Amino acid sequence: MSDVFETLFGSKTRARLLRLFILNPEKSFTTEEIAEKAILLRSHLLREARQLVKIKLLTERTKAGKSLFSVNPTFPFFSELRTLFVRPDSSVYEVLFKKIQAIGDVRLLLVSGIFLNHHKSKADMILVVNNPSRAKLKSAIGYIEAEIGREIRFVIMNGEELQYRLNMMDRFLLEFLENPVREIVNKVPELKRFVAGLRR
Numbered sequence: 245m246s247d248v249f250e251t252l253f254g255s256k257t258r259a260r261l262l263r264l265f266i267l268n269p270e271k272s273f274t275t276e277e278i279a280e281k282a283i284l285l286r287s288h289l290l291r292e293a294r295q296l297v298k299i300k301l302l303t304e305r306t307k308a309g310k311s312l313f314s315v316n317p318t319f320p321f322f323s324e325l326r327t328l329f330v331r332p333d334s335s336v337y338e339v340l341f342k343k344i345q346a347i348g349d350v351r352l353l354l355v356s357g358i359f360l361n362h363h364k365s366k367a368d369m370i371l372v373v374n375n376p377s378r379a380k381l382k383s384a385i386g387y388i389e390a391e392i393g394r395e396i397r398f399v400i401m402n403g404e405e406l407q408y409r410l411n412m413m414d415r416f417l418l419e420f421l422e423n424p425v426r427e428i429v430n431k432v433p434e435l436k437r438f439v440a441g442l443r444r
Contacts, residue, residue, distance in 0.1 A: 257288045258296075263393030265302060265315040266322070266329045272305075272314040283390040329393065330361055339391060341428050343384035348376035351403050353429040356420060358394055365423045366416065369398040372406045372432065403432070410438050 253259045260282040264273070278293070279286045293313050296302040301319045305312050316322070337355075344353055350373045357368030381400070389396055399416075401409070409417045421439055430436065 255292070257284050257292050260284060260390060260393070261289060261292055261296065262301075262325065263329050265296075265313070266325050267393040269315050269317050269326075272312045274310050274312055276310075278313070281390065282393075283387065337426070337428055340388055343387055344371065344373075345429070347373060347380040347384055349374040350429050351431045352406065352435065354420070354425050354427055356423050356425045357397065358392065360424050360426060362424045365420065366397070367399050367420055368396045370417075370420060371398060371400045372403055373400065374402050376400065406432065407434065410434055 253262060261278070261284075264278065264282050273281070275286050275290055275293070278284065278289050282289065290311075293302060294304070297304045297313070300316055301322075302313050303316050319325075337359075340355070340359075341353070344350060350371070352370065352372035354370045355368060356362055357365040359368055385396060385398070
């Protein structure tokens with residue numbers, strides 16, 4: 245998330261909390277779940293969450309001795325906040341590139357879905373990387389999910405598998421490429437020719 249949101253809402257903690265709840269209005273979260281998903285300190289997020297409860301943006305209830313927080317969709321400015329957070333933030337792409345490029349030999353990184361506010365896409369990201377570090381990948385995905393406030397549906401493969409899918413005219417890949425897509429990294433000349441052929 246950009247510094248704009250952090251400045252606008254007073255802190256990274258509040259900005260991440262708002263994004264998590266506004267973009268997941270059907271879900272309730274314990275403090276432990278919030279801490280994990282938003283990568284926040286429990287003590288900090290609990291204080292911020294209860295401030296949001298006071299203004300009735302969030303609601304708090306207890307279940308099995310644990311506090312459960314959820315967003316209040318009847319909050320007067322809920323729609324405006326949702327529009328603000330759903331709008332793609334260009335800084336996300338910069339963070340995405342920096343985090344993902346550290347996991348291995350990244351050949352291709354395409355985004356769609358939640359990154360472009362295109363909900364019909366079956367995936368949010370296609371990643372082609374040779375010899376990836378699974379630990380670094382898990383860390384990068386967790387950080388990005390915390391920044392955007394939602395889980396990422398992604399497909400990861402190596403260059404050999406991508407070539408196989410291109411040769412087989414893989415249906416999933418075709419459908420993904422026919423959706424709005426943004427290239428973050430593309431070091432695959434075959435894909436560029438493939439996409440050009442689709443658009444003739």
